[in-house]
Amino acid sequence: MGTGSIAGRARTTMNASDWGQLLLLGAIWGGSFFFARIAVAEIQPLVLVLFRVTIAAVALLVYLGLRGPSIRLALPYIAPFFALALLNNIIPFSLIFLGQTELGAGLAAVLNATTPFWTLIVANLFTDDEKLTRNKLAGILLGIAGTAVMIGPGLLAGLGGPVWAKFALIGAALSYAVALIVARRFRVLPPPVVATGQLAASAVIMVPVVALVHGTSGLFAASPPVWAAVLALALLSTAFAYILFFNLVASAGATNASLVTLVVPVSAALLGxxxxxxxxxxxxLAGMALIGIGLLTIDGRVLERIRRKKDDTPPQFIHKSKGGF
Structure with a gap:
């Protein structure tokens, strides 16, 4: 993995390596819903958040100790890291795990895929360089429509899990969107340092929270299969995934990296x-389709290829098509 800063110049298009990382990351993050669904059967959501961020933080500290760069680069950003930890780990992880006590892995991943839409809205309000375009606006509307399709029946008849659980997943997506605004100030740091800093801050926050809410008795009473899921969630879907994600952001840019949400719901649904x-x-399924179309519209490349093919159509072909045979 590269260790250059996120502020480095990113490409506007992705090469084969970028696409490989994107597909791998989508599979890993789709698996996170699968692992979490297993773990919440025996572990309280807040306790699971503690285990996830603490194990991942320790793993990343070991990684930095062996590979570098130095974690000392994060010291001037201690306070902002705690804000990032709350918005990018504590709040969304807690809401996701809480929602997954009632929802399946596939549906949870689909709701999480609305993150880019909320991110675009928040970025348009609070940044100068992430403004809405027609493609982005159309994609947002399609994404919201997809979310409404999935939640609507639950609002009317309580189908497919309770409504509060679905709104918990949407709340997590909103938290991720706000976290993007906070994360912009960390672009000068290497991706592994950003990942380690936010997870270490999350662990510091979660230790007293879990102690106050649940105490210390019975924290390690889960069965071996559940512990295997916790380790996979922390090491694979958190520690490794964050390094992979920030590396992708540094090489291909945040917009291209956000396309991972197209892969995550499919991966989670298949695993589920x-x-x-x-x-x-x-x-x-209909909601998933609408969200997928929305993400493709935001990306814009498919629409651009269709437009170019239309513009490149030979004049004589157009004439024959209009005149018949």
Missing amino acids: MMFLGERLEAVE
Whole structure:
């Protein structure tokens, strides 16, 4: 993995290596919903957040100790790291795990895929260089429509899990969106340092929170399969995934990296069906389709290729098509 700063010049297009990292990251983060669904069966959501961020932080500190760069680069940013920890780890992780006590892995991942839409709205309000375009606005509307399709039946008849659990996942997506604004000030730091700093701050926050809410008795009473899921969640879906993600942001840019949300719901749904016996309802599949179309619209490249093919159509072909045979 590269260790250059996020502030480095990113490409506007992705090469084969970038696409490989994107697909791998999507599979890993799709697996995070699968692992979390197993873990919340025996571990309280807040306790699971503590285990996830603490194990991941320790793993990343070891990584920095062996590979560098120095964690000392994070020292001038201690206070902002705590804000980033709250918005990018504590709040969304807690809401996601809470929602997953009632929702399946596939649906949870689909709701999490609304993050780019909320991010675009927040960025348009609070930044000068992330303004809305027609493609972005159309994508946001499609994404909101997809979310409404999935939540709507639950609002009317309580189908597919309780409404509060779905709103918990949407709240997590909103928290991630606000975290993007805070994270902009860390672009001068190497990606592994940013990942380690936010997870270490999250661990510091969660230790007293869990002690006050749950105490210390029974924290380690989970079964071996659940502990295996916790370790996979922390080491693979958190520590390694954050290094991979920030490396992708540094090389291909944040917009290209955000396309990972196209892969995450599919990965989570497949894992949920294969290992948890889950089945997505028709309305949830329809919502997933709308969200996918929205993300493609925001990216704009598919629409641009269609427009270019139309512009490159030979005049005689157009004439024959209009005149018939």
